[in-house]
Amino acid sequence: MKKEDVPQDDENLFEGKFKVVKYAVDEDGKYGTVGSSGWEPENAVLNQAWEEINKKVAETKKKIEAGELSPLAYHMEKNIMDVGMLSQYMEIGKRNVSKHLEPSGFNSLDEKTLKRYADVFDITVEELKKIE
């Protein structure tokens, strides 16, 4: 890659905070570094990953509204976790987490467990019970 070809396709994914370093050659073939504000294909695949996450969150919301899942499922998806990761953070079994993803299991949780879930997501117990 030549220095003048280092892409500057800024789609604000860096929030204007910084440019990333790319290695590129000058006219004599000598290597150096150039800042890049993004590259279209990179942006495309990053956006693709987020669209996938957002889609899952939206689907989960619908299932919660239909009474199929508990609000815990929403916070889990929003934090890009799965049952395995959440059970690790909670230091409880996967089967227990799965149970709490069901409305009946979630509704029977004691305050202490609710607080632990809320802490994992860095929110309050009140927020844990909502899907906003």
Added chain:
Amino acid sequence: MIIDFEHRQSAHCETGVISNLMRHHGLDISEPLALGIGSGLFFAHMPFIKVNGLPVTTYRIMPGDIFKKFSKRTGVEMKREKFSSPEKAMDALDACLEQGLPVGMLTSVFYLPYLPRAFRFHFNAHNIVVYGKEGNDYLVSDPILEKTEVIDRRMLIRARFAKGMPNTNGRMYYPTHVPQDVDINAAIIKGLKYTAKDMGTIPIPIFGGKAIGFLASRVGKYETKYGKEEAKKYLGNIVRMQEEIGTGGAGFRFMFGAFLQEASARLGNPILHKKSLEITKIGDLWRNFAYDCGRMVKGRADGMTYQDLADQLSDIGKKEILFFQSIHKMKF
């Protein structure tokens, strides 16, 4: 407590931390040199290991191994610690800072609030250096950023005790002995030979240059095997590993080119300069591949097929095998 620490931005976190920490201890090592001596460049495609449901493709060796190989080849001695509790981990960090030692550590980018939102996934192998403390705030040199940052104790604990792949367990490290008479040239040759051997000669199809051809054969079947939408996800993941996560472009191939130029100058070896231009051309092919994958993902393929992408990859694979075999055969 603020240590006089020079922060320099780099493309990649692990090589950047090596470079910055070594310079602090009087050993001037550029980022490309850290990559080359630590044999950071690699390729592997492991369809049976999945992260978020997508098979793992990597352009580098395992996280942490660049630093380990670098230390071994330069005689740098490192203290590595992990902790059972956040309190112990933070106390140990504070104690190092009190002694004037900047500390490298493993964090999850998900819990680093100073990073842009779009990059905060559960990636638990991000290296940063903490070089000071002011009240409840820690001063951070994150190698991929232009400037230093500040993080409060609570968030640093979250980042240091992330769960998943891997559990970070408060892991931290710092040099205890940095020799000032390192034979850099010998270390360069060792690092280079290791990479050339692995990329050029491993017979197992999922590792090294051969794995690029293996991935090509998989990519060719993606659409028929997984359907149009799923295939795009598989393709997108390959490109994310190649370009997005701090590789300096083309999955470390350009940074490796910079390493070969520095090696050529230090060893007085003109062939390595020629090799640098060769890997740059291969890097450009990787970039073309990523560009075409981007078009496919966005649904602007204009008749381009998955087999066309597979053919590009297959060509890159053949070129990389020949390239690394030619270095493997070099006498130093």
